[in-house]
Amino acid sequence: MNDTMKAVRLHEFGGPQVLRYEDAPRPSAQRGEVLVRVHAAGLNPPDLYLREGYRALPPEWRPNPTFPLILGTDVSGEVAAIGDGASRFRVGDEVYAMVRFPKDLMTGSGAYAQYICVHEDELALKPKGIDHIQAAGAPMSLLTVWQLLIDLGHDEPNPFQSFRHAPVPLAGKTVLVNGAGGGVGHLAVQVAKWKGARVIAVASGKHERLLRDLGAEEFIDHTKTAAEAAATDVDLVIDAVGGANMERFLSIIKPGGALFLVNPLGFSGNEEAAALGITVSSTQVRSNGAQLAEAGRLLDDGIVRVVIDSTYALEWASDAHQRASRGSLQGKIVLIV
Template identity: 75%
Template sequence: MSEIMKAVQLHEFGGPEVLRYEDAPRPGASVGEVLVRVHAAGLNPPDLYLRDGYRALPPEWQPEATFPMILGTDVSGIVAAVGDDVTGFSVGDEVYSMVRFPDDLMKGSSAYAEYVCVPASELALKPAGIDHTQAAGAPMSLLTAWQFLVELGHDGANPFQPFPHAPVPLDGKTVLVNGAGGGVGHLLVQVAKWRGARVIAVASGKHEALLRDLGADQFIDYTTTSLETIAQAADVVVEAAGGPKMERFLGTIKQGGALFLVNPLGFSGHDEAARRGITVSSTQVRSNGGQLAIVGGLLNNGTIRVAIDSTYPLAEAAAAHQRASQGSIQGKIVLIVD
C-alpha cells in the first residue's frame, strides 16, 4: 500500500478556493483505530466554518491553525487495516462514521481523503441496504437528530448551557421542524415521525414534495405563510436553520413545551421562554459508533432515508463548498472518492 494518498488540504483559511486536491501522507492505524479506505465523504456546516477560520466566532474561540489540515468528519468506506486492541471490525468490512467530532473541531477530522483513521468506538458497519453516498450523508446529521430527540448518549460537557440536553417523549405530541429541507432537518422530520409524533415541517416550497413523502403531516412554506397561523400548536419545536429571530418560534409552542436549538448562537429569547414555561435547550453532536449501529437498522430497512442534494468528485471539493454556500440545500452534499 502506497504511503501517499490524495486528499483535500487547507494551507490557509478562506473561501472555497483555498481547498487544494493534492498528495498527502497516508495515515496508519494506531492502537484502537481502524484505517478506512474512503468511498464517500459528507459535507457539514462545521466544514465550511473551519475552512473559513471560524471567523463568525468570538476571537478567543477561533482555532490556532496548524497547516496543512484536512477537513471533513463523515465517511463511508471499507476497512483497509485494523490497529491493535480492535475487535468487531475486519479488513474488507463496509463501515461508516463521524470521525473525532467535536474533538477535532478546530483542526479537521481528515475525512476529505482517500484514507482516514477512525477510533473503533466511533465506527459502525454500513447498512447493507444503502450505498456509500447515502451512508456518508448520514452520520453528523442523523446523530444530531438522534441526540436531540431520542438519546443524548454521552456525558460530555455542553458548550451551550450549564445543564445536559434531555430529549422528551414524542409519542402523540406535535413536533415542528424549522429548516426541514436541510441535511439535519429532513432527518429530524423522520426521527420525530418514527417516535410517534405529528410533524409540522417548515421550509421553502421547493421542499414540500420531499417532506410529505418523508412523513410530514403538515407543511408550511415560510415564504408565503406566517407562523402566527399555528400559534401554540407545537409541543416541541426543533430549530434547525439557525440565524436571526429564532425567538419567533416561542409563539408556536404550547405552555410547558420545548424549543430545541440546533445552533443556539444568537438566540435571545430566554426571558420570554421562562415567562411562557418553555424549556430551551441545545447540545453539540458527538461521535458515537454505538448510536450509528442502532440508526443503521432504520437506514437499512428504509424507515429513515438520506436525501442527496448533489455529489462531487473529491477533487472538486471547492465546487461542493461553493454549492453549500449558496443555501437552499435539499438533504446532503457528498464527495465521491475514486
Template identity: 70%
Template sequence: MSDTMKATRLHAFGGPDVLVYEDAPKPQPKEGEVLVRVHAVGINPPDWYLRDGYNALPPEWRPQVSFPLIPGTDISGVVEAIAEDVERFSVGDEVYSMVRFPGDLTGGKAYAEYVCVSASELALKPAGIDHVHAAGAPMSLLTAWQFLVELGHDEPNPLQPDRHRPVPLEGRTVLVNGAAGGVGHFAVQVAKLKGARVIAVASGKHEALLRDLGADEFIDYTKTAPEDLVRDLDLVVDNVGGAAAARFLRTLKRGGALFPVYPLGFAGAEEAASRGVTVSATQVRSSGAQLLELAPLLNDGSIRVVIDSTYPLADASKAHARAGQGHIQGKIVLTVE
C-alpha cells in the same frame, strides 16, 4: 504500498477556492484505530465553518490550527487495516463514521482517500444503502437523534449549564423549521418514527419530498411566516437557529420546548421563562454505538438519506460553493475514486 494519498486540504482560511486537491501523507492506525479506505464523504456546516476560520464563533472558542489540514468528518468506506488491539472490525468490512467530532475542530481529516478512525466512532455500514447515502448520514442523523431521542453520552454541555434532555414525542405536535436540509430532513423522519405529528417548514419546492418523508403538514415560509400560523405546539426543532429562533416561542404551549440546533445568538431567554418554555441545545458527538443502533433503520428505509448532489473529492471547492448557495435538499456528498 504507497505512503501518500490524495486529499483535499486547506493551506489558509477563505472561500471555497482555498480547498486544494493534492498529495498528502497516508495515515497509519494507532492504538484503538482503524484505517478506512474512503469511498464517500458527507459534507456538513462545520466543514465550511472551519474553512472560513470559524468566524461565527466567539474568538476564545476558535481552535488553534496548523496548516495544511484536512477537513471533514463523515465517511463511508472499507476497512483497510486495523491496530492490533481492535477486535470488533476486520479488513474488508464496509463501515461508516463521524470522525473525531467535536473533539478535533481542526478537521476530522475525512476529505481524503484514507482516514484513521477510532474504533469507538465506527459502525458497520447499513448493507441496504450505498456508500454515498451512508456518508450522508452520520453528523446530520446523529444530530437529530441526540436532540430528539437519546443524547448517548455524559460529556458536559458546552452550550448551556444543563444537560440537554430530549422530550417525549409520541402523540405530540412537533414543528421542524429548515426541514429540507441535512439535519431537518432527518428530524422530520425521526419525530414521525417516534409517533409525533410533524409540521415541516421549508420553501415550496420541498413540499412533495417532505410529505413523502412523513410530514403531516407543510408550511411554505416564503408565503406565510410559520410563527403567525401555528399555536400550541409541543416542540419546535429550529435547524436555522440563531437570534431568529426566539420568534417560535409564541407558537409553543406552556411546558413546550424549543430546540435550536444552532443556538449561538439566541436572545429569548427571558421570554421563554415567562412563557414556561424550555430552550435547550446540545453539541453532536461521534458515536459508533448510535450509528450501530441506527443502521437497521437506514437499512430497511425507515430513515432515508436524501442526496442533494454529489461531487468528486477533487471538486470539493464546487461542493462548498453549492453549499454556499443554500436551499440544500438533504445532503451534499463527495465521492472518492
C-alpha cells in the same frame, strides 16, 4: 500499501478556492483505530466554518491549526487495516462514522481523502440497505437528530447550557421542524414521525413534495408565510436553522412544551420561555459509533431515508463548498472518492 494518497487539503483559511486536491501522506492506524479506505465523504456546515477559520467566532476562540489540514467528519468506506488494540472490525468491513467531532478537529486528517483513521468507538457497520453515498450523508445530521430527540448518549459538559440536554416524549405530539429540507431537518422529520409524532415541516416551497413523502402532515413555506403565523399548539419546535429571532417560536408552543435549537447562538428568549413554562435546550453533536449502529437500523429498514442534494468527485470539493454556500439544500452534499 503506497504511503501517499490523494486528499483535499487547506494550506490557509479562506474561500472554496483554498481547497487543494493533491498528494498527502497516508495516515496509519494508531492504537484503538481502524484505517478506512474512503468511498464517500459527507459535507456539513462545520466543514465550511473551519475552511473559513471560524470567522464568526471572537478572535481569541478561533482555531490556530498546523497546516496543511484535511477537512471532513463524515465518512463511509471499507476497513483497510486495523491498529493495535482495535478488535471490533475486520479488514473489508463496510463502515461509516462521524470522525473526531467535536474533539481533535485540528489533527489535520479528515474525511476529504482516500484514507482516514477512525477510533473504533466512533465507527459502525454501514447499513447494508444503503450505498456509500447515502451512508456518508448520514453521520453528523443523523447523530444530531438522535442526540436531540432520542438519546443524548454522553455526560460531557454542554457548551451551550449549564444543564444536560434531555429528549422529550414524541408519541402523539405535534412537532414542528424549521429548516426541514436540510441535512438535519429532513432526518428530524422522519425520526419524529417514526416515534409517533404529527410533523409540521417548515421549508421553502421546493421541498414540499419531498417532505410530505417523508411523512410531514403539514407544510409551511417560510418564503410565503411565517411559521408563527401558520402553526399553533405545538408540543416541540426543532429549529434546524438558527440565526435571528428564534424567540418567535415561543408563541406557538404549548405551556410545558419545548424548543430545541441546533444553533442556539443569539437566542435571547430564556426569560420569556421560563415565564411560559417552555423548556429551551440545545446540545453539541458528538461522535458515537454505537448510536450510528442503532440509528443505522432505521436506514437499513428504509424507515429513514438520506436524501442527496448533490454529489461531486473529491477533486471538485471546492465546487461542493460553493453549492453549500448557496444554501437551500435538499438533504446532503456528498464527495465521491
